[in-house]
Amino acid sequence: MDLLRIVDALDAELVHGPDGWEKINIETVFASDLMSDVLMSERDDMLLVTSLSSEQSIRSAGIVGSEAVIVANGKTVTEGMIELAADQDVALFRARFPKYDLCVLLGRLLGT
Amino acid sequence: MSEERAQPLQSSLRVQELIYGLRISEVMTSKVFAVSRNCTMRDVQTIMKNNSITGVPVVDNKRVVGIVTMNDLMNALERGSMEESVIQWMVGEVQTLAEDMPLSFAISAFGKFPFRQFPVVNKKNELTGILTFRNINHALIRELSRQLRDMEQRHEHPPEPNSLTLSKVYQLSRYDFENGGKASSEIKKFLKSRGVPPKVIRRVAVASYELEINLVAHSNGGMLGFDITEDRVKISSHDRGPGIEDIEKAMTQGFSTANEWIRSQGFGAGMGLPNVKRVSDEFAIESAMGMGTMVKSIISLKPEKEHED
Incomplete structure (x- = not known):
């Protein structure tokens, strides 16, 4: 599913998006604040949903090849995170909903 | 660069960069002069003098039980106790290094302990060598020359x-x-x-x-x-x-x-x-x-x- 459709449904605000981010294909979602777990993932076309608003979240996404990150709970996104997102070609969003609510919405949207 | 603040740790790290990959066994002196428990301080003095070394391990059945350094020798000399057994004067608690450890561990050991040499032991805990700063310097020079040669070669044949x-x-x-x-x-x-x-x-x-x-x-x-x-x-x-x-x-x-x-x-x-x-x-x-x-x-x-x- 296109990233644009997903972020619209989640009412997430774009913080940084590389050219053509709207068309990034998302097949699975990984929701975690533990980057150790994120680094164990083997999935492709993955969206990362996290409440950990830090540079490590962006790095971890970049490392496992995830092209989109949504920071939950309306947390503040730092300059460093935005710079890193640009450097790593990661689309970065902020959503006011808590992580659980985002997951429920995503489940309905992508549900089997 | 900010990391250029010449801290000792930083420079030791640069040394480590040069020699990473080397094992202690490749760098140590394998020909070790050691004495047994029943030798005297006079024996140690002779060994040190004849071989220009500053530390002699004391072994019992190939196991290191102590080390006599120049310092211990001078103390014994001052007290006129050169005929006494090395047991009276050696340092008993010896920090040894394992021969298959990376050399970087040894560099950390030199930073951590005040010793100027470390006896090196094998898996069976038997003495197989001794490691001094001099060994590390030699290894460094060897690696520096090797890397320089590599650089020259790369300069002559740049990679694709x-x-x-x-x-x-x-x-x-x-x-x-x-x-x-x-x-x-x-x-x-x-x-x-x-x-x-x-x-x-x-x-x-x-x-x-x-x-x-x-x-x-x-x-x-x-x-x-x-x-x-x-x-x-x-x-x-x-x-x-x-x-x-x-x-x-x-x-x-x-x-x-x-x-x-x-x-x-x-x-x-x-x-x-x-x-x-x-x-x-x-x-x-x-x-x-x-x-x-x-x-x-x-x-x-x-x-x-x-x-x-």
């Missing part, structure tokens, strides 16, 4: 512009989470630019990032080296301690010594080392308390190794 060959070392400091990850990002970009398949890049990036995080979260600082050829990526992580008490535990998923702060950074779940092993085709770890930890991860770039994914 799109070659996969790369050799690079990054330094990381304790708790510097801001920079933890830079090396992995750079290497990832390099491999991508050379057309390495994304799944393989991910494995390299995961191994390298986990090791970077380990260096900043758990070590007193260290370095991460990459040695890339057409066939494989070799990642080596060397740190300055504190060392891992129980490697088997550290390799168990979920075991972690991380503090709250590390956890607040999204790490410390006890998955790091097992995850490095998971993505590696070859994996090795060595550690010594107070000296450091060395991890080696090799990831093959040959397509046939990919079927595991």
Whole structure:
């Protein structure tokens, strides 16, 4: 599913998006604040949903090849995170909903 | 660069960069002069004088039980006790080094202990050599010349512009989470630019990032080296301690010594080392308390190794 459709449904605000981010294909979602777990993932076309608003979240996404990150709970996104997102070609969003609510919405949207 | 503040730790790290990969056994003096318990201080004096050395291990059945240094000899001389047994004057609590340890551990040992030489022992705890600063200097000069020769050769035969060959070392400091990850990002970009398949890049990036995080979260600082050829990526992580008490535990998923702060950074779940092993085709770890930890991860770039994914 296109990233644009997903972020619209989640009412997430774009913080940084590389050219053509709207068309990034998302097949699975990984929701975690533990980057150790994120680094164990083997999935492709993955969206990362996290409440950990830090540079490590962006790095971890970049490392496992995830092209989109949504920071939950309306947390503040730092300059460093935005710079890193640009450097790593990661689309970065902020959503006011808590992580659980985002997951429920995503489940309905992508549900089997 | 900000890291140019000439701190002793930084410079010792640069030394380590030069010699990383060397084992103590390749550098030590194998011809050791040792004495037995029933020798006198006079015997030691003769040995030191005839061979221009400053420390003589005392052995019992090849096991090191003490060491007599120039200092002990001068004390005995001052008291006129040169005919007494070495037992009276030697230092009994000897710090030894294992011959198969990486040389970087020995450099940490020289920084940590006041000794000027370390007896080296094999797996059976038998004396096989002695390591002094002089050995390290020689190893350094040897490595410097070798690297200079390599550089000259590279200058004469520059690698193809799109070659996969790369050799690079990054330094990381304790708790510097801001920079933890830079090396992995750079290497990832390099491999991508050379057309390495994304799944393989991910494995390299995961191994390298986990090791970077380990260096900043758990070590007193260290370095991460990459040695890339057409066939494989070799990642080596060397740190300055504190060392891992129980490697088997550290390799168990979920075991972690991380503090709250590390956890607040999204790490410390006890998955790091097992995850490095998971993505590696070859994996090795060595550690010594107070000296450091060395991890080696090799990831093959040959397509046939990919079927595991």
